[in-house]
Amino acid sequence: MAEANPFKGNKISNLVSLKLDDKNFKQWKQQISGVIRGCDLQKYITDPEIPEKFLTEEDRIAGTINPLHQEWEKNDALICTWILSTISDSLLAKVVDHTFSWQVWDEIHRHFHTLLTTKARQLRSELRTLSKGDRTVTDFIQRVRVINESLISVGDPVPLRNLIEIVLDALPEDYDPVVAAISSKSVSVSIDEVKSFLLAHETRLEKNKKQSLTDAATVNLAQTPSLPVSSQNSTGETSQPPNPSFPSGSSHITANGSQGGDEFHRGGRYGRGGGRSGRGGRNNSGVTCQICHRNNHDASICHYRHTGTMPSYGYRPP
Template sequence: MSTMSTVDGVAAVFSSMPTPAFSQMVSMKLNHENYLLWVAQVLPYLRSQGLSGHIDGSLPAPRQTVAVDPAEGSGGRTIAINPEFTSWYHQDQLVLSVINSSLSEEVLATVVDATTARGAWSTLERMYASSSRVRIMQIRMQLATIQKGDLTAAEYFRKVKRLADTLAAVGKRLEDEEFISYLLRGLPADYDSLVTSITTRPDTYTISDVYAHLLSFETRQEYHTAVGQISSVNNANRVPSRGGGAFGQNGRGGRGRGGRSQPGRGNNRPPARPPSNNSSSSGTCQICGKGNHNALQCWHRFDQAYQAESTVKQAAAATHEYAVDPNWYMDSGATDHITSDLERLTTRERYTGGDKIQVANGAGSSHEASSSQRQM
């Protein structure tokens, strides 16, 4: 009964399986930064073809030559090439070709002297394996310190997933609970209610469940933010109501030049009839000083430029004394009014400054502190 050698067995398996194109199985070339991902693609391909023994040392090279017994009647034993070595060598060069074809130009220069697949693989491992272990530690540190920041929920999830996938590619796959803990740790404070809901639930969440809850929570946040902005704009554009009656602009009662309260500015009602000592009873108008009508019936009631003759004469004659204007005017919106008659004021504050007062017609006076009052 004949037996099949190990090399022949591997060759038989290799020849019986359909061999996919290597370029279809390995899509990236090795550079100085992607060794972990490169190994994750090349190694499964070689295993699927039964060729991984050429790189891990489990399939060493057979003897290159063997002694052949001479034929009957011929001379002594002769040396011949070992057919097992020939088969092994062909497969090893195939593996070496696969490795070299997946290297970038800069990395290929480092293994150009390698004559076997094992030699090329060992050289690459020495160059990048130690740095890859450091890379694994760096990835875990990134996962431990990652923050959502200004990223959307989808962008943040993909960022964490890429790091986890890199670890999985080199055999350091994270469990679902560990992945979720890294994901929740980097969320800001306004996601605390979501984090509490997930971490306190007795049922086990999958990564897909957490991702769906994360997207739903972000959608609700965006909705409430939009509603708040619309409410703020509406409040800013709302025209404040203007007070009437005894309250003028800014909710304060306006005061005329005579010191008495006037209707609020913007009020369409006519000015309230002021109290009078003798004008109403005698039928003399307080605006124009003429008889047979009162201030409510006067044609000059809304003419702010009108001044009675008696008022003009008094203003022209006054040089150091301020004559009280008996006329009533529409509220000007002023907050400060001056009078020398304390009885006309409801709130009194003695003025102690030395400023001069000048009115619209040019008359003015520098009042002493004892005779000038200021109403705020």
């Protein structure tokens, strides 16, 4: 009895909407496996039942082929062509040397077993070493979801309880209170519930951080020293804070262009009160200046020494 044509009355070529590539093996297999079961194609693809090519030794010698085998080969050729039509061009090179549908099926599964095993190992490694770091709770949980969904797509899902433990272990010390609260629950929580707890704690941490910054700024402002203000002494003269640019005992040019030092601040050019003292406290009474020819000071502290001019009054030769 001849095998029924599996394609007769069935347009199975339109029942698979995906082209197999490196990213959609699970989805592709789900669709194509449904067609295989629905059209009773297991005996060709997943569990091949191949009739004997020759029924007797005499048939082998005579070259008489079993009609059932001939019918099986004809149907298998159609099925193999159909499977190949659902595979993207990038993967066809991997099965180009295979003839029968079960050979194509096995080679595709062998390739993706190696590929998905490697990918699952990488995803699980990333999940184990994942940490929240500087990411927000929303970004952190989103990354956990992406990794978990990728593991599901390659057929290696992580149990929910293990996933929650991985999430809690990836949190910094600031989240210890919420970690303790979730860990103490007697019933399992979903990833959405964990996200809700973490978001509430994140909001509180941000609020406390802003308050700490405000308090620190207030303390710094209160501790900032005020600038010294000028005051008047008992004689009505205004005293200014010492100028750090001029060390004690040094001479400098004053605002009116004259040279001054400590003696100028203490009492004018020649000292305040009593005798007129000169530079360094020397007593110059009876001394005549070599520049202006006035008495009671010498040339080292003479005003005209620095102005470059001579007095206009009567000149007295030395």
